Structures are given as structure tokens and as C-alpha cells.
Amino acid sequence: MPGTPAAFDRRAALKAKSRKAILDAADRLMRERRSTGFSVDELAAAADVSRRTVFNHFDSLEAVVTAAAGRMLVDIVDAMEAEAAARPGESATVLGDLAAAGSADHLVPTVAYLIEVLGGMEQAPSERGAVLMQRAIALFTAQISAVITRRHPRVPERQAAFLVAAFSGGLLGLVEHWAAATGGTDTPASRRTWNDLLAELVEVLREPTD
Template structure:
């Protein structure tokens, strides 16, 4: 019985390896070109896979870009989770943890990178860029929800999910206002402006159970 599962396991491992190669190649292309202006053929060549393999894993090139962009934001959540697990860090409220994770020092560098890669120099990104930014934030919200649920097991999971969704929706709601105000530049003033907008967002939210 165990021997019969080996071919399936090997196929699954190869499939996972191909998917990772595609995502890694896309991340490298986006970082080097500072844009998403590459074709499926270029991506396949960079990942050393066939064009067909790319479409076996992703329905469209934009799905690859969205996942890579989401991972950029999710790295912030991963760092926050590691900090939260430290014995040196005292537990805080869900909302306070969200604010700490979304601080200008954490998110501004990532948002600046995303804006440059997805939107270029245009301060008014087109529908495609806006949609990609929204989908990236959706992935960020999913990861943030999982991190907050693990961080606060004593809090009702639905309440955590709703609070995270509202908070991340607020971030997405003001990100383009912040871009217009700061020109999407990573400066101390721009980080302070981001923190002010985060503070305004938290004014209309409430801690679960409060």
C-alpha cells in the first residue's frame, strides 16, 4: 500500500517544485524590472519550465503577479507572528497588534515597492494595477487573520476575522490617498503620514468584546 502512494507523492513534489520555481522567477523578474511587464514565455524561460506548465498552475499571468505581491505583504505578517511568539513580548489587544503590524516602518517600504512594480510612476494607477493591489491586500488579509487567530485564541474567531477584515479594508481604502499625499516615497515624513492614517482608521474600529 505504501509503495502505491510513492508515484503520487513524487508527482505532488514535482508539481510543488514547479509552482515554486514559477513564483520565484516572477518575483525575481518583478524585482529586477520594477514592473510586471513580462510575458508568459519570459516567465517560463526564467523558471525553466514550459509555457504549458505555467498555465497548469495559474489561469493567467496576473494570478502569478497577485500571489507574488501578496507574499510581499504577507512577509510583514510572518515577521509579526515571530515577534508575537517571543517570550519577551507581552500580549496586547487584537487591535493594538494590528496597528503595530501595519505601522509605517513595517508597511511603507512594502507598499512603495508594490506601487512601483504594479503602478509605475503614474500616481493614478489604472484598473489593472488597482485590482492587483486589491488582490494583494486580500491575500495579506487572509494571512493577517490566521496570525491574529493564533495570537489571540481566547477571542471569538469570527470577531477577530471581522476586525481584521475591517482594518485591512481601511488600509486599502486610504493607500491611494497616502500615495497622492506623499508621492509613494519612503521617507520619515511619509511614514508619519501613514501612521496618522492608520490612527484615523482605528478611531472607527472597536476591540472585540469592548
């Protein structure tokens, strides 16, 4: 019957499957074209869904691009959490976890790619590219907030939330300074510059206790 839990679960699974197909297709098109220069019709064809299905999941093509970019950053947070879980004997602070997630080895490859694809954050950043990067980092912030809550249950929730928000705001500024200094490319020298800027950010935000 349509109203049964099993039917609801099937609909939810199909919805999740089509949303993933759309994001996977957007990711493929972005990598193939090194830009976001594709239409909704092209995206729908690549995802093997209808145009209407795309809009059932996303308000606009910009929303699809933002979600696809944000998913790349969210994957980095998931990897950081897995790495931390593999070292259960090590104690870490909230800020230490944030710094680990924001390290050059984790973020520079993806950020450099997004700068190229989104077309912003260079010496004269495009407004669209800057806004899309900001939205992607907002998704990164939401994911890392959940990770911090799980990893540091004894830290007051509001204190942790303030620190995550401050770090993420600083991270967006870090991206701007880093791109201006390095051209936004992934090289050994640009990774060193990133980590130098990250160390400055951590020092500004350093917490006295955890």
C-alpha cells in the first residue's frame, strides 16, 4: 500500500538515488569541462533523469553546483574523522581537529580545483565564483560541526559552535589570501603558503583549554 513504511522507504531510496545521480553527473561535467558551463538539460541527460527531476531536488543549477562542490569538501571532513578514529589513543582539541581538517594536504587539491572550475577567488575574483565558494564552505562548516560534536561531547555545544564558525570564516579569508599569493594552484610551494596561513589562523583562534 502507498502509505506503508516499506513504500515510504522505497520512495526515499529512489529520491536519494536520483539526487546522487544528479550530483555525480554534475561532478563529471565539471571535471570534463573544467567549468560549470553546462545547462540543466545537459545535466539531466548526463544523470539520466528528467529536467523536472533535477528541479524536484534543486532550486537552480547554481544549487546543484554548490552541492557538488560542497560534497567534495564534506568528503574531506569524513576522511579526517576516519583518520582521527584510527588513532583513538591520541587526545585532540577542537581547534586541533579543525586545523587537521584544514591542512594543505587535505584542502589545497580540492580548493585549487574549485577555484579553476568556479572561476573565482583569484586576483580579481568573479562575484559568482566567490559566492559559490562561500556556499561550499558553508556545507563544509555544517559537516565539521557535526564531527566536532561527536568527537568532543564534553565541550559546551555553544562554545564548539562559536569556534567552528570562527574557523570557517577565517578559512574563507585564508582561501582569498592564499589564492592572491599563489594564483590558486596546487604546488609544493603553494601548500607551504597555505599551511603558513593556517598556522596564523590557528594562532589567532587558539583556545586556552578544551
